[in-house]
Amino acid sequence: MKSAFKKRESRSGYFFTLPTLLIVFSLIIYPLGYAIFISMQRTNLISEWKFVGARYYAELLTDAEFLSSLKISLTFAFFVVVGNFVVGLLLAVILNQNLKFATTFKIILMLPWLLPEVVVALIWKWLFNPTYGLINYILNTVGLIDSDVSWFDSSTSALVGVIFVATWKGYPIVMIMMLAGMKNIPSERYEAAAIDGATRIQQFRHITLPGLRPIFLVTCILETAWWFKHFTVIWLMTSGGPAGSTKVVSISIYQQAFGDFNFGKAAAESVIILTILLAASYFYSKAIRNDND
Template identity: 50%
Template sequence: MPALLTMLVLIAYPLVFGVYISGFDTNLINKWKWVGLRYYTQALSDPEFFHKIGLTFKFAFMVVIGNMVVGTLLGILLNMNIRFRLFFRAVLILPWLFPEVVVALLWKWMYNPLYGLFNYILQGLHLIKDPIPWLDDPGFAMVGVVIACIWKGYPLVMILVLAGLQSISKDLYEAGEIDGGNKWQLFRNITLPGLMPVLLVTIILETVWWFKHFTIIWLLTAGGPVDATSVISIDIYKIAFTDFRFGRAAATAVLVFIICFVISYLYRRFLTDDK
């Protein structure tokens, strides 16, 4: 019962209330004008909405792919019998433990065109002559944000993959070696199938999390420059707390929730072995 009440208060109530206010033109205090589905039709007929959704898919895709590649490789390496394995595990998990605000400010300092670490190193190696405005150039901004998010997000994948690897019985590998399997064949026929349930859950969690991500992007670029990193979460924030159109912001958030739900369903539909 305590767990159920906690879920109702922290998850169910905000979700239901968000759907409720999406049908009103409201200031959340004394103005409650019923508008029905107007804000949904406005969003779905607005080309800018679909542009922001496309940009969000691009951002989430790059971050999830980066997290899966980096996290999986590190998880496999840390599962091997290497020296200082516990030390590396403790160090590599640190980015996940840092608050997102700290991560954003750290990377913003490294990206700074005047005294940032990246420009200092590149100029010291004589690879560039003039400082690069990493977060102020539309061509670099998205890549810079994605790299920071990958650094923040890969430890979760690493931990889940490491846990999945340790749950695979060593007897399977011994049997495979007796049958003459090489390392690639053992990975393809034992490790990868054994990791598939973990990878499926990880991909779903990662995609939903980064599709609706806000904090790091907002603190690094605030959606700029020239809307180059203005993903849908930034757009919702601006609609609600800059334009004070809370109903329209809630309607957009509900559409994002539906998209995330569909993504999760499609992952489970096409990536599982159940028929």
């Protein structure tokens, strides 16, 4: 009887997990496997299918243009993630002080995250417009510039501009996660530290930051994965220009696939990016495990 019951219970377990397994296979395993398959083909996805093996991977690892886009992606993601953490953590500390109208400020500060990326890109592209943009108008009014500046005609200012806009768009989620983490730190720790004579800065350094470490690492994984492969804001604001100075790897993939119709090479680029992000996630998760130990 026990054996029959265990078998029936085992079958029930498989039955209830089957829908989840099907969803995982449909949304993750099959698309990933198909992308790897395409990366080994020279194909237009319709009539041309020719197996080329690891040819595209070998080409990309020595392709100066791809390596340049990879470097730009790393630079863009690094400064956006750092900017998000600096701004998000600073605002979280301020909002954690039981300020009057704190809820109103939270709603206002969350607005950039709630706006669609297309809207954000178009708003800031208008603000940076050299002819009728509000930024040039303000700078001219206060006397900081004496002529209109074409912000996206310079390689440096274009990259700085898209990093600034991406940071403006992305800091709210970091702010909310840091604020949630601060709420979970027991107030008794701060009270004991205050009794021992610790200053606010010392409390922040020795209590707040260690308490936020697990959230900090998880947020790093999410932020790095999101901004490293980001496309929308950069494409709408600069299209990768000028002279490829903002051509991140996602734009390179897009142009390979829908400009040159070289879907195999575009898929190979995507697989390389996936590998890089998996490696980064591994090191992040290893740091989290070490922290928990």
